[in-house]
Amino acid sequence: MKSQLRPLSFPSSHSRQRKPRLILFPILVVLLALAVVAIGVVRSPTALAAGDEWRPLDPSDLAQKTPLVDPDADAEAIFWDIRVDDGGENDLVLSHYIRIKIFTERGREKQSKIDIPFINGTKIKDVAARTIKPDGTIIELAKEDVIEKTVVKVSGLKLRTKSFAFPAIEPGAIIEYKWREVISGASANNLRLHFQREIPIQSVIYHIKPSNSLSSFNVLPFNMARPEFEKDKNGFHTTTVTKMPAFREEPLMPPEDNVKSWAIVEYYSLFRALLGYKATAAQVYIGCSPNQREENLKEAVKNRLSSAELTKIAIENVTDPAKPFIYKYHVRVPGYAQRTGKRLFLQPAFFQKGLGALFASITRKYPIYFHYGWSEDDKVTIKLPPGYAPDNPDSPAPINAGNICHYTVKMGVAKDASMLIYNRSFFFGGENVPLFPADGYPQLKQLFDAINKADNHTIAFKQNTPAN
Numbered sequence: 001m002k003s004q005l006r007p008l009s010f011p012s013s014h015s016r017q018r019k020p021r022l023i024l025f026p027i028l029v030v031l032l033a034l035a036v037v038a039i040g041v042v043r044s045p046t047a048l049a050a051g052d053e054w055r056p057l058d059p060s061d062l063a064q065k066t067p068l069v070d071p072d073a074d075a076e077a078i079f080w081d082i083r084v085d086d087g088g089e090n091d092l093v094l095s096h097y098i099r100i101k102i103f104t105e106r107g108r109e110k111q112s113k114i115d116i117p118f119i120n121g122t123k124i125k126d127v128a129a130r131t132i133k134p135d136g137t138i139i140e141l142a143k144e145d146v147i148e149k150t151v152v153k154v155s156g157l158k159l160r161t162k163s164f165a166f167p168a169i170e171p172g173a174i175i176e177y178k179w180r181e182v183i184s185g186a187s188a189n190n191l192r193l194h195f196q197r198e199i200p201i202q203s204v205i206y207h208i209k210p211s212n213s214l215s216s217f218n219v220l221p222f223n224m225a226r227p228e229f230e231k232d233k234n235g236f237h238t239t240t241v242t243k244m245p246a247f248r249e250e251p252l253m254p255p256e257d258n259v260k261s262w263a264i265v266e267y268y269s270l271f272r273a274l275l276g277y278k279a280t281a282a283q284v285y286i287g288c289s290p291n292q293r294e295e296n297l298k299e300a301v302k303n304r305l306s307s308a309e310l311t312k313i314a315i316e317n318v319t320d321p322a323k324p325f326i327y328k329y330h331v332r333v334p335g336y337a338q339r340t341g342k343r344l345f346l347q348p349a350f351f352q353k354g355l356g357a358l359f360a361s362i363t364r365k366y367p368i369y370f371h372y373g374w375s376e377d378d379k380v381t382i383k384l385p386p387g388y389a390p391d392n393p394d395s396p397a398p399i400n401a402g403n404i405c406h407y408t409v410k411m412g413v414a415k416d417a418s419m420l421i422y423n424r425s426f427f428f429g430g431e432n433v434p435l436f437p438a439d440g441y442p443q444l445k446q447l448f449d450a451i452n453k454a455d456n457h458t459i460a461f462k463q464n465t466p467a468n
Contacts, residue, residue, distance in 0.1 A: 054176070055099075057132060062174060064101055069200035069243050074107030075100055077201040078174070084208045084265075086188035087235060097178040100199070102171055111199075112169050114177060116162045117151070121184045124162055129177035131168050139167045187211065189267035195224060196247035196261045204244050207236040208265065217267055224261035251359055254369035254435065293318065297327060304354035308333045324377075342463040344388060348411055348422035350380045352455035358448045364441035373429015380422040384461065389417055391462040396454035399447070403430035407451050411459075420459075426451070 067073040083095040102108050118124055129141040141164055151159045166175050188210060195204050208229065210217045217237075219227060229237040247260050294313045301308045309332045317323040336353075337346035347353050390413055399407035411422040436444055 074104040092186035094181040099176040127179040132174040134172035253366040359445040368436040375427040378424040382420040388461040391460040
């Protein structure tokens, strides 16, 4: 398919522009208020509340050699039990208890450290954890080994975590942990019920005790069958969902709410009120001071190129969505070029240096969802060492995918051979196509792999005379 490239102008200084293209997509996205799902913490056994002891261990679970839900799983949850108590006067209390079987060394690595995030107005109480080794030996985690720290603080919102590492964890072991999440002035109305984790789960059990002023509630499911609740003891209603597969993120998948299994508790017919909620998020540049924006940019570059030294930073149009977002800076990167004999090899696509392919996996489960179309204009000027000249340089070939994607590179050397000038233009998102079906993944992967290969194109410079 042939398509004429639309030329894009470049800023006069060394810079990058990222232009979101305002394309209206026919997809409804429900924005929800920030919800924090705790994922684990620890306490010593002496701190256990009455009636909250560890559950008996089934010997068959300890002897289990292979997963039941996913035969390829490195670890699998035997159960995940959540009790939601809205029967108090002011606080909503969620009691979590999860037991996990470790099958492989990779499972041991991934499950060895647990983080529990929580925000303002939430307290984490009565936490405990322990490891049951394959021979039945039980090792409790000491209370003092739980570490609390502040992860981020933005506009009065403080995100904190409690973290710990399981002792003596190994393949064949069982680990389990529990905690109580107390949310001040909250209600179970519009509470999210999460049914998927990063590992498969044999049984997910929810116990819900609604507010004392209510006799019933409704549960609205998403991407799963409706969980049926039955009356239980002490005013609770219970449901069990079995054989829940793991949730694994994929690059540019649809919004998580569109693919992950979850449900919402409804006291009244207020579900539509969710459409008016605003999401709370900490962004890299918006909401930060100019100095903090510069520090964030330096950190982002150093994550790709650890030796990078940035100066003369300018960041423009941060809060104006109608204008392109522009950042400019001078950068010095020792060892950016690779020397082989009398030749230097370098990658002129500086902004893509150190970035891998967008789609690494060969297969795809979910559709591919782009939140918006965008274009990128990169202008890079590289100061060359004296005595070096291009050695038969060539530019990557243009890449066109009809009206959906354009990619082109233009580069050359200044007349005095002191500078390499590299201009890159990229556009994706034409024809209002934000969502691609999973069966179209091979073609989309092939397109972005070709762009990644072009971005990693290197050119050689040959030493003609001794350097000064």
